Amino acid sequence: MSKPQAVIEYNTGRVAEILKVDKDAVLYWLKTGKVNEPARNSHNHRVWSQEDLDAPIKYSESRPSFKPPQPVAKRPAELIE
DSSP, rough: OOOOOOOOOEEEHHHHHHTOOOHHHHHHHHHHHHOOOOOTTSSSSSEEHHHHHOOOOHHHHHOOOOOOOOOOOOHHHHHHH
């Protein structure tokens, strides 16, 4: 007999860590319908399965990468002072 495989479940904070985004970003994606709501447990907390995790992974990969603003070059007069 083979052992049943354990079901891996994640909370929203862990999903955010996996995606390397802020938890608020994941919550925003849920609120705006970019990602479907996962199931909830008896405490009404979101419980993400591996299957549920596929959609936010695809969405996060489709977004353009964030690029921090480049520093503004100083004018020559400011460099002399």
